[in-house]
Amino acid sequence: MGDLLDDQARFIAVLQKGPSVFPEGLFADAPERALLGLKAHANTISHARLVALEETYPRTREHLGEAAFNALSRDFIERAEVRPRKLMQLGEGLADFLADRVHDVAAVDLARVEWAWLQSYHAAEAEPLQLADLAALDEDGLLDLGLALHPAARLIRTQTPLGPLMPELAECAAPHMRFLLITRPAYEVLLHPLDAISADLLRQTHFPAPMRNLLAQAIERAGEAEALPAIFALISAGALVRSQG
Structure with missing residues (x-):
């Protein structure tokens, strides 16, 4: 040999x-x-x-x-x-x-x-967290819910606006949007323009982390009114999974 x-x-x-x-x-x-x-x-x-x-x-x-x-x-x-x-x-x-x-x-x-x-x-397959999964949790269960990044999630910050860069995103990407989240919650790779709030949550959160940490960071950056929509955007895109730890 x-x-x-x-x-x-x-x-x-x-x-x-x-x-x-x-x-x-x-x-x-x-x-x-x-x-x-x-x-x-x-x-x-x-x-x-x-x-x-x-x-x-x-x-x-x-x-x-x-x-x-x-x-x-x-x-x-x-x-x-x-x-x-x-x-x-x-x-x-x-x-x-x-x-x-x-x-x-x-x-x-x-x-x-x-x-x-x-x-x-x-990337490896994993069952993404869904908004429907949150409905079965009480307040303590929701705040203690462990979160991790989906293995397929990738976040790109572009130097050019997303609309002109990728025409298929022109309608859903505001002119100033320069963050692109790439996920594969099932069998298809999906592209999601993200605002700076949701993108910052992904970039600055040390995963795995409980939901309470993610929520606290979102409130600190965007205020209570915008915190949950920013987190829901990540969940809807398939970027998060339940952490095993």
């Missing part, structure tokens, strides 16, 4: 770094013929990785344009920290890479949203 792992490592090294690390003794044919085969294999892998990146970031690609996105993608997948990644993790950090390479905050925002969408899609 050790020899097999060593051979695999040598094979991968030559695909990533080229002929300078050609694995002597690994192939039966002459090095020249082996390198031809490895080159074809490497091109196939490189193409597959570029396609995977395109499929991870379709809106970012559309926004930047095919040629620009392809050129940036080629530079990105050749970064030392990106080369060893499997396809599922390949696109991590593209938004930060774009922030350093392009003067286009909308492209950076779209990349952050699309990566968060993918992470939400692949």
